Amino acid sequence: FFGFSITNKDILCGNWLCTARNEYTIYSLDFLKRSKRYCDGHYDCLDNIDEKNCGDRVALRSGKVVYSLSICNDYCDTETCEDEAVCNGLTYGMYCKRTDRTGVNHNYYVNIIEICSGHPKCDAGEMRRTVQ
Numbered sequence: 001f002f003g004f005s006i007t008n009k010d011i012l013c014g015n016w017l018c019t020a021r022n023e024y025t026i027y028s029l030d031f032l033k034r035s036k037r038y039c040d041g042h043y044d045c046l047d048n049i050d051e052k053n054c055g056d057r058v059a060l061r062s063g064k065v066v067y068s069l070s071i072c073n074d075y076c077d078t079e080t081c082e083d084e085a086v087c088n089g090l091t092y093g094m095y096c097k098r099t100d101r102t103g104v105n106h107n108y109y110v111n112i113i114e115i116c117s118g119h120p121k122c123d124a125g126e127m128r129r130t131v132q
Contacts (some may be wrong), residue, residue, distance in 0.1 A: 018045030033075055038050045060085075061095055061107050082109040096122035 016029040032038040039054035054069035060082050070077040072087035098108035
């Protein structure tokens with residue numbers, strides 16, 4: 001079977017591949033997503049596939065802006081995983097008010113692990129009342 005290809009050169013085990021701009025490295029899009037380099041505004045792949053189909057940018061309840069494709073994709077694309085907070089009609093974690101250093105009161109997202117940490121991050125002790 002000389003010269004016969006058994007796989008698409010752009011896909012391996014169901015994972016899209018791309019050649020890096022240095023032409024010596026091959027990335028999987030899964031790797032780029034995990035390393036926060038997918039849809040980050042920087043072209044890592046020669047064919048720019050890492051910046052295609054990123055979707056519209058949307059504001060989360062806290063005010064953080066993310067690509068719509070990063071919501072409920074089983075990857076934490078924000079430092080608190082807020083992009084995974086409201087999925088399948090359920091809220092994982094909680095939102096509360098939190099005043100920052102400038103005195104601005106925000107909708108602050110508290111992920112599930114932080115709720116039970118014993119380190120309240122909300123104004124007015126909302127986390128303590130929720131956990132009791």
